[in-house]
Amino acid sequence: MNEEDPLILILYNVELNVSCGDPKDLIALQDTANVAAHIDDALSTRGYRTLPIAVRNSLDELKASLEPFSPETAFVFNFCDGFGGKNKDATKVIRLIERLGFRHTGSSAETNSLCIDKGRTKQRLLATGVPTPSYQVYIQPEGVYRHNLPAIVKPVADDASIGIDLNSVVSNNEELLNRVAYVIKRYRQPALVEEFIPGRELAVSIWGNKYIEVLPITEFDYSRIPNPLNRILSYDSKWVPDSYSFKNIPSHSPADLSTDDRRRVTEAATRAYRAVGLRDLGRVDIRFHNQIPYIIDINEIPDLAPGSGFPNSAKQAGYSYTEMVERILKLAMQRERWLCPQLTFNLLSPQMQTAQAF
Ligand SMILES: Nc1ncnc2c1ncn2[C@@H]1O[C@H](COP(=O)(O)OP(=O)(O)O)[C@@H](O)[C@H]1O
Numbered sequence: 001m002n003e004e005d006p007l008i009l010i011l012y013n014v015e016l017n018v019s020c021g022d023p024k025d026l027i028a029l030q031d032t033a034n035v036a037a038h039i040d041d042a043l044s045t046r047g048y049r050t051l052p053i054a055v056r057n058s059l060d061e062l063k064a065s066l067e068p069f070s071p072e073t074a075f076v077f078n079f080c081d082g083f084g085g086k087n088k089d090a091t092k093v094i095r096l097i098e099r100l101g102f103r104h105t106g107s108s109a110e111t112n113s114l115c116i117d118k119g120r121t122k123q124r125l126l127a128t129g130v131p132t133p134s135y136q137v138y139i140q141p142e143g144v145y146r147h148n149l150p151a152i153v154k155p156v157a158d159d160a161s162i163g164i165d166l167n168s169v170v171s172n173n174e175e176l177l178n179r180v181a182y183v184i185k186r187y188r189q190p191a192l193v194e195e196f197i198p199g200r201e202l203a204v205s206i207w208g209n210k211y212i213e214v215l216p217i218t219e220f221d222y223s224r225i226p227n228p229l230n231r232i233l234s235y236d237s238k239w240v241p242d243s244y245s246f247k248n249i250p251s252h253s254p255a256d257l258s259t260d261d262r263r264r265v266t267e268a269a270t271r272a273y274r275a276v277g278l279r280d281l282g283r284v285d286i287r288f289h290n291q292i293p294y295i296i297d298i299n300e301i302p303d304l305a306p307g308s309g310f311p312n313s314a315k316q317a318g319y320s321y322t323e324m325v326e327r328i329l330k331l332a333m334q335r336e337r338w339l340c341p342q343l344t345f346n347l348l349s350p351q352m353q354t355a356q357a358f
């Protein structure tokens, strides 16, 4: 390694406080810094020159941190899934790095802002004929709900199950409006109310650009949760190790699906990936009911913590964590036609070479 080797700037957001919501949301917000350290280790192991850059709550500060580097010799691995405590503001970071001329891993600012807003994402899915549950967005806790109950109420622009607990699932109008009021007040954003889809929960990790590869599908096993309305991935189930749901919703991959069902799920997930314009990688969350794969969430910056969904699926497909991280970087560099000495082998895996370009 020497000074002329390209430098990989690993951008990640550091959150010291929650700007709204529940103080325990900080566990999820702060996980990003831990994951960035794993990404750094992986790329360093593969011989890249790396520099982690913590993004705090000032774009000027970020601009100053990037000043010493040139977009010709530095490539950004973007792992900012928020900014200044707000999920929605992650887009500002991408806008800035794009404006400064840096190429980066993952989706464009435009796709990032689309995916962060669940309402806009669903509009796009409906416009392209991809199944997603019917929904209504509330900016005030009033108005008649026009779809089927039970429903689930979520913050319109958060992720990591922030703002989602067992009270999110509502069975009548009064519960619905109460929860809408809670989300608007506590999370300072509109509430998305969506038809509750019972059935199997699947996560589909995908990577690629012109050619995309669907990694082995993950299923979350709800068999230890007797009440069908409690079968959700709440905040606790993802982030609170002592909770009942954390301990009792195991996941496994590959999901046991018939060939036809796997085709249905894969097709819906790849169509969703294309519909919102994801690049390099993404994870599509699905509820599978009556053989319909309903898209409930599209993650443009999926969690890359070792042991989480995307890395687990990559592992099932034969990629170690280190190989997975390097592959994401190479997919981005190849897409950007960015020259890098390490980019010497053909990125198309055997599956991708035969895959149809969806
Ligand atoms: N329409 C729905 N029907 C049933 N469960 C849902 C629905 N929407 C969300 N959930 C449950 O809530 C969890 C979190 O919702 P999701 O939209 O994926 O938000 P996040 O972006 O926070 O991950 C899902 O993994 C699922 O278990």
Ligand SMILES: [Mg+2]
Pocket (backbone or CB within 6 Å): 160, 161, 285, 297
């Ligand atoms: Mg999700």
